[in-house]
Amino acid sequence: MGLGLEGKMNPTDTPPSFLRRRLFSTNHKVIAVLYLLTGIFWLAFGGLMTLLIRWQLAYPWQPIPLIGRFLFPESGGAVTPEAYPMLFTMHGGIMVFFAITPILLGALGNYTIPLEVGARDMAFPRLNMLSYWFLVVGSLILLVSFFVPGGAAGFGWTIYAPLSSSTEVTPGWGQDLFILGLALDAVSILMGGINYITTILKLRAPGLSLRRLPLTQWGLFFSAVLNTLWLPIVAAALFMVLCDRRLGTAFFVAGPLAPRAGGQVLLFQHLFWGFGHPEVYILILPVWGLVGDLLSVFSRKPAFGYKATVLSMLTITILSGVVWGHHMFTSGMNPLVGKAFMFLTIAVSVPTAIFFFNWLATLWRGSIRLTVPLLFALGIVYVFAVGGLTGLFLALQTFDVYVHDTYFVVGHFHYTLAASVLFGAFAFIYTWFPKIFGRQMDEQMGRLHFWLSFVLLNMVFSVMMFVGLHGHMRRIADATAYEFLKPIQPLNVFLGWAVLGLVASQILFFYNFFHSLKGGKPAPANPWEAGSLAWTVSSPPPWHNYEVIPQVWCGPHEYGAPGLTDRDWISQADPRAKTLGES
Amino acid sequence: MDHLFRVAFGLTGVAFLAVVFILGFCLIRFRSHPGHRPLYTHGDSRLAISLTVGFAILIFLAIDVNLAIHDHWAWREAWGSPPDPALALKIEIMPEQFAWNIRYAGMDGRFRTGDDVTTINQLYVPVNRPVIVQLSSKDVIHSFFLPNLRVKMDAVPGLVTSLYFQATKTGTYDIACAEHCGFGHYRMRGFLNVLSEEEFGAWLAQEGREGPQDANWGWDWKER
Numbered sequence: 004m005g006l007g008l009e010g011k012m013n014p015t016d017t018p019p020s021f022l023r024r025r026l027f028s029t030n031h032k033v034i035a036v037l038y039l040l041t042g043i044f045w046l047a048f049g050g051l052m053t054l055l056i057r058w059q060l061a062y063p064w065q066p067i068p069l070i071g072r073f074l075f076p077e078s079g080g081a082v083t084p085e086a087y088p089m090l091f092t093m094h095g096g097i098m099v100f101f102a103i104t105p106i107l108l109g110a111l112g113n114y115t116i117p118l119e120v121g122a123r124d125m126a127f128p129r130l131n132m133l134s135y136w137f138l139v140v141g142s143l144i145l146l147v148s149f150f151v152p153g154g155a156a157g158f159g160w161t162i163y164a165p166l167s168s169s170t171e172v173t174p175g176w177g178q179d180l181f182i183l184g185l186a187l188d189a190v191s192i193l194m195g196g197i198n199y200i201t202t203i204l205k206l207r208a209p210g211l212s213l214r215r216l217p218l219t220q221w222g223l224f225f226s227a228v229l230n231t232l233w234l235p236i237v238a239a240a241l242f243m244v245l246c247d248r249r250l251g252t253a254f255f256v257a258g259p260l261a262p263r264a265g266g267q268v269l270l271f272q273h274l275f276w277g278f279g280h281p282e283v284y285i286l287i288l289p290v291w292g293l294v295g296d297l298l299s300v301f302s303r304k305p306a307f308g309y310k311a312t313v314l315s316m317l318t319i320t321i322l323s324g325v326v327w328g329h330h331m332f333t334s335g336m337n338p339l340v341g342k343a344f345m346f347l348t349i350a351v352s353v354p355t356a357i358f359f360f361n362w363l364a365t366l367w368r369g370s371i372r373l374t375v376p377l378l379f380a381l382g383i384v385y386v387f388a389v390g391g392l393t394g395l396f397l398a399l400q401t402f403d404v405y406v407h408d409t410y411f412v413v414g415h416f417h418y419t420l421a422a423s424v425l426f427g428a429f430a431f432i433y434t435w436f437p438k439i440f441g442r443q444m445d446e447q448m449g450r451l452h453f454w455l456s457f458v459l460l461n462m463v464f465s466v467m468m469f470v471g472l473h474g475h476m477r478r479i480a481d482a483t484a485y486e487f488l489k490p491i492q493p494l495n496v497f498l499g500w501a502v503l504g505l506v507a508s509q510i511l512f513f514y515n516f517f518h519s520l521k522g523g524k525p526a527p528a529n530p531w532e533a534g535s536l537a538w539t540v541s542s543p544p545p546w547h548n549y550e551v552i553p554q555v556w557c558g559p560h561e562y563g564a565p566g567l568t569d570r571d572w573i574s575q576a577d578p579r580a581k582t583l584g585e586s
Numbered sequence: 587m588d589h590l591f592r593v594a595f596g597l598t599g600v601a602f603l604a605v606v607f608i609l610g611f612c613l614i615r616f617r618s619h620p621g622h623r624p625l626y627t628h629g630d631s632r633l634a635i636s637l638t639v640g641f642a643i644l645i646f647l648a649i650d651v652n653l654a655i656h657d658h659w660a661w662r663e664a665w666g667s668p669p670d671p672a673l674a675l676k677i678e679i680m681p682e683q684f685a686w687n688i689r690y691a692g693m694d695g696r697f698r699t700g701d702d703v704t705t706i707n708q709l710y711v712p713v714n715r716p717v718i719v720q721l722s723s724k725d726v727i728h729s730f731f732l733p734n735l736r737v738k739m740d741a742v743p744g745l746v747t748s749l750y751f752q753a754t755k756t757g758t759y760d761i762a763c764a765e766h767c768g769f770g771h772y773r774m775r776g777f778l779n780v781l782s783e784e785e786f787g788a789w790l791a792q793e794g795r796e797g798p799q800d801a802n803w804g805w806d807w808k809e810r
Contacts, residue, residue, distance in 0.1 A: 084769045159766045165743060166726040172683065172768055257744025260725050268727065268742050303618065307629035311638050333729065333764075334740045335747035338661065345657065349650045356645040359605055360638060361629065366612040368625035373617070381609065388605045392598035399653060401660040402590055405736040408729060408764040474733035476764050479772035487733050487760045563624045571624075 029128035030546065031113045034135050036439065038109030039432075041138060042102050046428075047513070049097035050506050055082060056090050061499030063481040087480040088157035089177075093149075095160030096181060099282070099420070100188045101142060106428045107289050108192060108230075109135070112199050112223045114439060118537035119217050121208025121555065121576075123547040126201035130194050137191035141184040148180035156181030159478060161279070164255030164271040168247035171260060179248060182241050189238040196230030199223055208536065210555035215575065217535045217559040218306060221313050222292025225320040229281045229288075232324070237278035240271060269334055276327035283420060284323040287387075288316060290427030291358055294380045296559070297430060298362055300533045301377035302369025303571055305560040308361040315354035322351050332403045341400045348398035355391050359384070370563070370571075374531070375449035379430035382457050383423050389461075390418030393468060408478075411471025417464045429456075429512070436516075437530045441543040442523030448515045455508035462501045470494050532572050535559040539576050556580035587736060590660035597649055669716030669750055671809065677709070677717060680803045681741050682724035684770035686761060689804050692794050698804045703793040707776040709761060711753055712786035718750045720808060729765035732778055738764055746808050753780040 025033060055074070058067050059082040066072075071080025082090070113131065117124055125131045148155045153175020158167040162182065166172055203216070203224045216224075246252040253266035291312075299306040306312065328336060328344030362384055371377070393415045397403055406412065429452075436444050473491050475482060482488040482495055529538040536555070540548060557580035561573045566582070573580050616624075627634070678689040678697060688709050692701035711717050721730055721741040728741040732751065739749040761776030781789065 084772070088766065088769055088771070157769065163727055163766070166766070166768060169726075172726055257742075258723060258725070260743060266744065268744055302612075302616070302624065304624045305626070305628045307627065308634060308638055309628060310630060311635070333738050335742055335745055338665070342658075346650075346654055349653055350646075352649055353642050353646050356601075357638060357642055360641050363605070363608045363612065364629055364634075366609070366616065369612070369616050370618040370622050370624040371613060371616050373613070381613070384609060385606070388602055392602055395598055395649070395653060396591075396594050399590060399594060399657045399660075401587055401657050401664060402594065404664075404738055405587065407738055408731075474731075474736075474762075476731065476762055478766040479762075481772045484773055484775055485733075485760050485762060558628075560628075563626045565626060 029132045031117050031125045034131055035110045035114035037135055038105045042105035045097050046102040049094050049102050052090055052094040053502055057499040057502040061496040063483055089155040092156050092159050103286055103424050111431045116202050119220050119535050121536045121553050122206035125198050126206055127198050131198050134191045134194035137187050141187035144180050144184040148177040151177045153177055164268055168244045168255045169260050170248050182245055186238050186241040189234045192230055193234045196227040199227035208552050208555050215558045218292040218295035222289040225316050226285045226288040229285045233278040233281045236274055240274035272331055276330040280327040281323040286424045294383050297376050297380040298365045299560040300531055301372045301374055302366050303562045304365055304369040307364035311357055312361050315357045318354040329398050332400050333407045345398055345400045376430050376434040378453045379426045383426045386418050386422035390423055409471040410467045410475045410477055413477045414464045414468030414471055422460050437526030438542045440520055441526050442519050443526050444519045445515050448511055452511040459505040466494055466498055534561050534572050534574050536575050539574055587660055590656050593656045674716040674718045677719050678804050679719055679721050680724055681728040683768050684774040686776040697807050701794050710779045710789055712783045713753055713756050713780050716752045720746050720748045722746050726767050727765050728763045728767050731762045731764040734759040756780045
């Protein structure tokens with residue numbers, strides 16, 4: 004079928020040498036694990052940076068205990084005004100593009116797509132390997148950028164021109180390296196997107212119609228569509244910024260700073276958010292799908308309203324492309340245009356509400372098994388409710404005039420982009436770890452990790468929104484400089500300690516992850532009693548997944564069907580599904 | 587804007603509590619125990635589809651349309667009636683890294699003339715009189731933010747943007763930059779001095795006699 008992949012590949016072949024097997028491999032599972040480890044590295048890196056950021060905000064210009072002397076020797080251990088923008092810029096860029104994206108698209112996508120659609124590998128294995136190594140080069144460039152004279156990038160992860168596009172205001176080469184690293188990462192994600200779309204459309208096992216795909220795969224599919232549509236735009240915009248910086252063009256420079264006339268400063272924001280808002284959905288769509296699948300598995304009920312969920316994903320995929328203007332209400336945009344963007348933005352609440360409706364209806368009258376993956380899935384439902392609903396406030400043009408560029412925005416997008424998406428990454432890891440590594444993670448430690456993260460994360464991000472309502476601007480290094488912010492400085496101190504607790508509680512996860520690799524209990528093929536195809540193969544799966552491509556008989560969520568006597572679920576590859584009378 | 591916030595807070599609060607309540611109820615009531623059979627449904631019956639569609643329409647009307655209308659009202663209340671340019675005080679502000687350059691037209695009412703008054707970081711306005719500010723920028727994007735008055739507008743190089751406000755209490759308030767503009771962003775602080783009409787007149791006349799300290803920037807007032 005399709006691309007002639009099966010003809011060329013002997014399912015039992017494994018490459019001979021260790022390096023070809025573990026590092027320079029075209030096998031989707033190896034690449035997925037590499038993505039996962041790269042993402043986890045950057046997650047720890049970007050997470051630790053928040054400690055420096057929150058220290059500075061809690062105790063402005065005071066030396067950081069213990070590590071300060073090594074990080075900022077010239078200032079006696081205190082964060083400097085020059086270093087602070089680098090911290091929040093690199094934190095944002097790293098978390099969005101190098102931590103969350105590799106875990107949720109790179110690892111979740113690469114690992115689950117071929118297994119769940121019943122294929123032996125991705126449609127383009129070499130392209131897959133190339134996309135991972137683009138990420139590696141991008142990552143190395145990012146690391147190098149910390150050590151060049153002038154330090155890392157400091158114009159904010161949103162790279163607003165002309166702060167980013169004029170070397171008069173941001174002279175260092177670290178700024179260029181950041182943009183270059185991001186552009187390489189964009190190319191990497193784009194290659195991945197093409198691969199995901201092709202694999203899902205062309206390599207599905209016989210009988211696996213689109214209506215029988217797990218919801219995670221639908222989420223990954225729509226996410227990949229958005230990637231292929233919008234990443235070329237931001238990659239082009241990034242290269243245009245580099246041209247402005249080093250080749251003397253003036254795409255995004257205007258006013259007294261511009262070397263020549265004709266540039267448009269706001270054009271960059273349109274290009275950036277034209278990609279940047281879909282990016283939110285690029286990351287959250289797979290998570291929504293994952294939540295739908297996990298709620299079904301662990302409430303032992305079919306996913307409620309499968310078609311409505313997929314249609315809602317499609318609706319959001321389309322809407323995501325026409326809402327970017329809500330990031331620019333105070334840029335001088337015509338209020339009438341703003342009104343259109345406002346209405347399109349709040350319209351997103353309709354498909355989103357359908358997700359919640361279907362999720363809660365899936366739980367309704369289920370037989371709920373409160374496992375660690377389900378805890379994280381339920382955590383996503385909660386934090387995404389907060390994140391989604393506070394998004395409505397920001398979408399209101401009038402209200403946004405006040406809270407734009409304050410911590411209300413920061414708290415809101417951390418609820419959606421950090422809390423929801425990070426919980427999605429954890430839900431993915433806790434669910435798939437047994438399949439990937441053939442070992443179980445520790446259940447009790449997972450629970451503790453969830454509850455600590457859940458409580459602390461809500462403390463952190465809700466207090467951020469609160470100080471935002473008070474007017475606290477984002478990206479300022481020292482709130483005590485302002486009279487109107489003095490009363491809320493104690494909250495900045497509180498946030499510092501809460502973030503320390505949140506970061507420290509992630510040690511549980513790292514310990515659990517790396518300890519279980521060797522010390523975990525051996526995992527059975529189907530530890531969660533799930534019905535989709537991936538759980539029919541051994542844990543870890545054979546090198547090329549399926550010796551015989553399976554025949555699919557039913558949807559992925561057949562739990563508790565009447566007529567099942569020996570167990571309460573049926574696998575998609577189980578011929579008995581024919582007699583269930585299921586489509 | 588207060589009203590808009592209360593409406594949005596009420597609506598989203600109800601939605602949030604509903605989600606949390608149902609979630610909690612399910613977790614307590616429908617936990618797995620031996621002999622318990624879950625309901626087998628795909629949610630694709632006619633009833634389920636009608637419920638879903640009905641719910642979607644409810645959300646659309648109760649939240650989306652409702653909020654859009656309230657936002658429209660709030661916008662009209664706050665910025666629906668622009669002040670008469672003949673009566674309002676006109677000010678040009680040209681920020682740069684990391685200061686606010688402020689220009690008054692002076693007695694002749696025209697900008698870029700000899701009697702202009704310029705200040706740095708100190709904005710003086712009379713109480714209870716509408717003020718129209720036009721903004722541009724010398725270098726990067728800044729954002730002119732009056733937190734106590736809850737207004738904000740970006741200052742974009744190459745463009746002239748504008749906002750208006752009316753202070754109702756005398757006193758000194760913060761001016762902040764809301765758009766990251768470089769390493770000095772946090773200290774790009776200014777002061778909004780709201781004076782009585784007499785004090786303001788005296789201040790402007792005094793400054794006008796001294797002439798402009800810096801006449802190298804500014805633009806002809808953009809009437810719109």
